[in-house]
Amino acid sequence: MNINDFILRFSEEFEETGNLNKETKFRELEEWSSMHALLILAMIESDYNIVLTGDEMRACETVEALFLEVEKRKN
Amino acid sequence: MALFSIPNVSIKGLVSTVPVKEELNSEYDWGSEREGRLFVKTTGIAKRRIARDGQCASDLCFSAAEKVIEGLGWDKSEIQVLVFVSQTPDYITPATAILLQDRLGLPTSCIAFDVNLGCSAYVYGLSIISGLLQNGGIRKGLLLVGDTSSKIVSKKDKSTAPIFSDAGSATALEFDENASPMHFNLQSDGSGSNAIVVPDGGARNRINFDSLKMKAFGKGVIRNRSQMIMRGLDVFNFTVQEVEPNIRALMDFAGKELNQPDFYIFHQANFLLNDRIRQKLGISKEKVPYSLHEYGNTSCATVPVTIASEINKELGKRKLQMVLSGFGVGLSWGSVLVELNKVYCPELMEVD
DSSP: OOHHHHHHHHHTTOSOOTTOOTTOBGGGSTTOOHHHHHHHHHHHHHHHOOOOOHHHHHTOOBHHHHHHHHHHHHO | OEEEEEOSEEEEEEEEEEESOEEEGGGSOOSSHHHHHHHHHHHOOOEEEOOOTTOOHHHHHHHHHHHHHHHHTOOGGGOOEEEEEOSSOSOSSSOHHHHHHHHTTOOTTSEEEEEOOSTTHHHHHHHHHHHHHTTSSSOEEEEEEOEEGGGGSOTTBTTTTTTBOEEEEEEEEEEOTTOOOEEEEEEEOGGGGGGEEOOSSSSSSOOOGGGGOOEESSTTBEEOTTSOEEOHHHHHHHHHHHHHHHHHHHHHHHTOOTTOSSEEEEOOSOHHHHHHHHHHHTOOGGGOOOOHHHHOBOGGGHHHHHHHHHSHHHHHHSEEEEEEEEEETTTEEEEEEEEEESOBOOOOEEEO
16 A cells, blocks of 8 residues: 555545645645545545544544555555 | 345335425535535435425325325225335324325225334335235235425535435335245344434434524534434445445345346435445446436435336336345345336326
8 A cells, every 4th residue: 555646546536636745634625525525435445445434534634644544454 | 134035015006206396406505616516526416305394205105195096096995004114204193104094095994104214214115015915914005105304404504405305105015926026135233323313302302492402513514403413424334335245145145146137226325325336236327227416315215216207117118127225324224126017107296
């Protein structure tokens, strides 16, 4: 699993990706809406075959935290 | 998994009804136009139907029932069972099914009762009424499935209002020794009960003054305790893990291949989710019709609404093998493999 691939796939769910990086607190993005939470969950499910719970998602603040959560579940 | 078959019961008619009033998601008060666009793109829901004041699920089902009885030329005195499945009954008590028995002029020898289910309603409902009809002791029955979710949802809650829509349906079933058996796979998991819930109004939390106080739970999410909470991420998590194995197990049990059925009718949750299920099952798009775009999530009635709005002409023409699948509130889910042979199914009807 590669964090750069993850960041790329994450940013594809947004219209204005801007300076999305691993430290980005995604919920603070201007564009962020609750639909994005669903889209990201769906992306993780289809790309990595991991289904995070709502609580697990809510516990992640940054893109990196989300990546690490997925990586943890994969191993 | 509850895997079982019910022989000797045929679906003879299916009528589905929606209220006249239409609401467009493009006119909903989104935080931003972009958010609205993303919602429609992700969920697939552009329009919804909203029952007028004083119009209940029972009314929508009543009209559907009258139509199916007339269409089949049934004698009302021969109808021996009526099951009403809904989350929005007319009253806490008495059961709406019994009120409908009277309104429809069915004999007092008719069995009538309610079942409280939402998304899984139609599949569960089919198993319940078919179970009662399979031995021939009672021979004709009506399954009425409908909801007016708009009455239990906050208009100011963007996580529910743009999703839910109202509808009713009536399915006529008959004892038939020549019928192909229906195969079912039904499941439940109460540990997920918080995924979709209306906190106040039952016996646990009776309606009180606090029940009606509107509270904000984030931007654009304002509701009170007598209104529905839907935790979308939890619903997604459950659905994406449980629906596909349930259907695979059903088809295994029935000795059929996944590509054999003519149609798969899924509960109309949202497009992103439904299409993921379709992909996981490896089914082609042509076999999976949607009513989601025009009619939204009509809760327990999504399966009959989709059949009536999208493929009603097919039902009258030829024998069809279909998988129907409902999943959601409870958590409760199930699927059925059913054969429909020349079923009376008029186009989706509007009811004022």
